[in-house]
Amino acid sequence: MKRELESIEIAGEHDAREQAWEVVRTAFAEREPATPERHRLRFAVVVVAAFALLAAALSPPGRAVLDEIREAVGVERAQPGLFSLPAPGRALVASDAGVWVVQQDGSKRLLGDYRDASWSPFGRFLVATRAHELAALEPNGEIRWTLARRDVRAPRWAGSDTNTRIAYLTTSRVHVVAGDGTGDVDAGGPAARVAPVWRPGPEFTLTYVNTVGRVSGPWATAPGPGWSRRFRAPRKLEWSSDGTRLLLLTRKALVLFGPRSSTPLSIRTERLVDAAFRPRSHELAVIRTRQGVSELLLGQRVLFRGTGRFRDLAWSPDGRWLLVGWPAADQWVFVRADGGSIRAVAKVSRQFRSESFPDVVGWCCAP
């Protein structure tokens, strides 16, 4: 019997093993405990680097190089505070302190020690997560309901005036709950740490990535007659606002799908940091980084370029402004989509009481 069971052929066995190993290896690298040896090594590297920088800075040519770097990283005339957003709407920002709502006039409210959030469809509410809690809130921070679940993250809210759903991830599953916090269900199989997305439209159709990189959907809240296809290292999913284009960003490519088929409409094989559809359009803004220089592009046009790595691409709700984070400069840069002007905000981390660089997790509808 044992021999019989061992001789049964399993389709794709080799690919499955190698793909799984890649996922396990990556997870292991993220959790790798620091050993005393590595602490010592890191300390040694820091000491050597500090001496090298000091020596470089003290020499006249070295001082010139440091000045040049200082000037190249960041927009020189950045505003010292976030006095306003350049377009109507409100932003959601996640920092070490928690999740903040930023009004167009620049006023900020800290909602609590949440780590991720997203707006409801019309921006009247928001859904936020902390370690083991999903919470629906009003923009003033008043809690409407909460749901205790393990390791909750990446909530996404969709629907109409009268009927809404929230998709979210737990340790390894994708769940869906009604907008009033009732009827929570496990909506699919094991899910990767990629935010699930609702397809815009009258039906609740969900697309998500499972733990072996298989993109599944669009499904009407539970697995059904959608499609499923595997990709290497998926990182982001996003629907265009008309629900006719699905964007998949992987480690090495940007893939575009139509509304129903798993056959891509186009594949752009390039390492991109982020990509986002312009509201009410199929135009794509992307961030790419090459040889230490990041570029923000709209279509083929470079709108803005800088030293270091940009991240967190966000469109204003009216589709006229783009926001990129520039952690090396501790700045946010607002770039007009027509390339007409830029506005930068300095010392972003301090403004959001954060050691790490704050993430813009949503920029939504005007009240």
Add this chain to the structure above:
Amino acid sequence: MRAGRDERAHLRGAQRGSASDLEALFRIHWPRAHRAAYLVTHDAQAAEDIAQESFLAALRALDRFDRRRPFGPWLHRIVVNRAIDWTRARRLRAEVELSDSLPAGERSAAPQDDVLTALGRLPAEQRAVIVLRHLLEFTPGEIAEALDLPRGTVNSRLRRGLDSLVEEL
């Protein structure tokens, strides 16, 4: 004995952060974990997901794992329980088959093997005990503990499952 020592050494290495030791553990245990999941679920995609998820679960608990215990049975227990859960969930959802909408390379294997076909006709609970007993070589007592079942239930499931298999074959 040697294999046991090697496994303990790999476990110790992995707990200390060695990726090569983790890879050794993965290469030793993946084939059986994946096969066990497949034989219980009869779905190649689900088997892949379940085996991988089980490794990730094991990884999350690695620091707390007692190195004196063998790693394989611990992992296989996770795999088989998840495979049973998946099969039950699919039954409850009456899941629509995706095969018509999948590209050829994505489809699960059609069960061509006689044993596989016969196994597929058994209830998942019987498949699981047969896989644990005859592929993973658990004793009935170990199966009872792994599946949280009375030993008598394990024995009866084994007997009924094997009887059905003999009839089918």
